[in-house]
Amino acid sequence: MTSGPTNGDEHAEDEAYLALLRSAKEEFAELESTTIFDAHTARVVELALDALATALQTLLNDDLSIVGKRVPDDAFYEWLVENGVLDSEAGNALDILLEAAKDARYGEEPDDPDAVEEARQQFLDGLRPLLEKVGVA
Amino acid sequence: MTALLSASEAAELRIALDSIGVRLEALLEEPDTEVALFGSRAVGLQRPGSDWDIVCTRAGRSRHSRSVDLLFVTPAVLESNEWLGSEIAQHIARYGRWIAGKPAWAEGVFASGAAVDRKRRLIEDRAALVHGKWQRLGPVFRERHATLLRRDLQRLVVLAQGYPVPPTPVLDDGFAPAFDPVVPANASLIESPIIRELVRRDVLECIRSMLFITPSRTPIGGSEVDR
Numbered sequence: 489m490t491s492g493p494t495n496g497d498e499h500a501e502d503e504a505y506l507a508l509l510r511s512a513k514e515e516f517a518e519l520e521s522t523t524i525f526d527a528h529t530a531r532v533v534e535l536a537l538d539a540l541a542t543a544l545q546t547l548l549n550d551d552l553s554i555v556g557k558r559v560p561d562d563a564f565y566e567w568l569v570e571n572g573v574l575d576s577e578a579g580n581a582l583d584i585l586l587e588a589a590k591d592a593r594y595g596e597e598p599d600d601p602d603a604v605e606e607a608r609q610q611f612l613d614g615l616r617p618l619l620e621k622v623g624v625a
Numbered sequence: 626m627t628a629l630l631s632a633s634e635a636a637e638l639r640i641a642l643d644s645i646g647v648r649l650e651a652l653l654e655e656p657d658t659e660v661a662l663f664g665s666r667a668v669g670l671q672r673p674g675s676d677w678d679i680v681c682t683r684a685g686r687s688r689h690s691r692s693v694d695l696l697f698v699t700p701a702v703l704e705s706n707e708w709l710g711s712e713i714a715q716h717i718a719r720y721g722r723w724i725a726g727k728p729a730w731a732e733g734v735f736a737s738g739a740a741v742d743r744k745r746r747l748i749e750d751r752a753a754l755v756h757g758k759w760q761r762l763g764p765v766f767r768e769r770h771a772t773l774l775r776r777d778l779q780r781l782v783v784l785a786q787g788y789p790v791p792p793t794p795v796l797d798d799g800f801a802p803a804f805d806p807v808v809p810a811n812a813s814l815i816e817s818p819i820i821r822e823l824v825r826r827d828v829l830e831c832i833r834s835m836l837f838i839t840p841s842r843t844p845i846g847g848s849e850v851d852r
Contacts, residue, residue, distance in 0.1 A: 511761055528750055535758045538770075542763035562765045587689045593773060594713075595747045599687060 505550065512543035512624045519612060524585075524604045527592040533608065534589035541565060547622050554621055568618070578614020581607035629724040634666075641677045641693040652725075658683045659726030663713075663792075664694075667722040670794040680717055682726070703730040710737025712744065712780070712790055719789035736787035744781045748774065 518536045522529055541564040548559050560567050569579035584607035588598045598604045619625035630638065639649045653660055664678035665671045677693040685697030702708050709730065718731035755762075755770045762770065779796045783789075790796075 515761070527747075531751060531754055535754050535762075535770075538766040539758050539761040542761060542766060545763065561763055583691070587691075591689060593751075595743055599689075 505547070508543045508546055509623060512540055512547065512619075512622070515540035515543065516612075516619060516624055519608070522608075524588055524598060524608060525601050526597050527595055530588040530592035530598060530604075533585060534592070537565070537585070537589075544618075544622065544624070547624075555618075573618055574614045578611050581610035581614065585611060629722070638677055638679075641690075642695070644692055645688045645690050645695065647688070647695060652679075652681060655681075655683060657726075659723060659728050661717055661721040661723045661728070663717045663721040665792045665794050667720055668792055670792055672794065680713075680721070682728070682730075704733075706737075707739070709734050710740055712740045712784060715740070715784075715789035716791075720792060734789075736784070741781065741784050744777065744784055748777050748781060751777070 515536045519533060519540065522532050522536065524530050524533055542561075545559050545561050545564050548554050552558065555568075555571070555573050565574065565582050566579075568574040569576065569582070574582070584604055588604045588607075591598060616625050635649065642649050642652065652658075659682040661667070661680050662678065663680060665675050666677055676691065678696075679693065680696045680698060682698055682700060682703060684699050687697050688695045696713075698708065708714050714730075714734050715736065718728070718734040721728075721731075751770075752774060755774065759767065776793060776796050780790045783791070
């Protein structure tokens with residue numbers, strides 16, 4: 489990632505950009521405040537992850553200097569891990585969150601809610617530097 | 626002990642289980658334990674990247690990864706009505722491929738209203754969440770969540786008719802355009818009349834009828850009135 493002004497500084501007058509930034513902030517806030525303790529909350533987090541990915545993908549592709557190249561619109565977070573934007577610990581935490589979401593699709597409750605909760609926090613910690621760079625956090 | 630798997634299946638399954646720290650041989654050689662494949666791989670309809678769904682009838686910690694879902698069910702649970710009437714028990718009893726042991730419990734599975742209610746609640750919850758986020762989801766995510774909802778609606782239709790839910794590729798093949806007469810290659814798996822209907826008719830029409838939502842009649846000549 490590069491240093492310097494955040495994307496938000498350069499696009500302060502751009503309404504579409506500001507709407508995306510607001511959306512990303514709200515989704516991140518939902519991810520920060522939603523403890524996964526059952527299938528419903530796992531589904532809430534899955535959708536917040538997808539909505540945040542949608543906003544971030546657009547924001548990052550709007551300013552290629554942030555991660556240096558275009559990011560894909562599918563497997564977004566996995567791409568961030570594969571390209572070193574997220575560290576492997578955040579990647580492992582993401583896997584745990586996605587597995588909890590997969591279980592929830594079949595109505596299954598998380599096997600180990602404590603481990604899922606720890607993973608949620610690890611993932612958000614790993615994502616925070618990128619979010620700060622974009623101006624979301 | 627792996628004779629009920631082809632050599633390539635055993636090799637692939639071994640790799641998938643290794644990824645979650647489980648040895649295939651250890652799983653199969655446990656005494657008094659039944660092991661079955663279920664889902665698409667049990668019936669040879671897997672796609673590239675399909676995961677392995679395995680049920681093992683003993684105590685253990687169920688584990689899930691991108692390549693394998695390993696489910697442990699204890700003998701006590703196997704005898705319970707909650708299990709015998711569940712969607713997954715009905716599915717495994719009908720479509721599962723046993724690679725160790727013979728399942729006595731499979732004779733006792735039954736179609737249950739509880740499984741239908743559970744599926745209905747799951748769909749309602751998921752649909753409400755997806756609806757709330759829809760405007761913020763990109764095309765890739767919209768398509769994925771719409772597909773998940775469509776499959777669950779199909780499962781609800783099948784469950785409510787009292788049939789075991791077939792593997793996902795059968796559901797996907799059944800989602801043909803309205804009145805498309807194409808019969809999928811796996812037609813032999815389609816034992817349920819409602820699934821046959823899903824192949825031939827508009828899936829939404831079937832779902833509406835299953836949810837007891839009567840579509841409004843099209844007036845003939847503009848004079849027919851609903852009663």
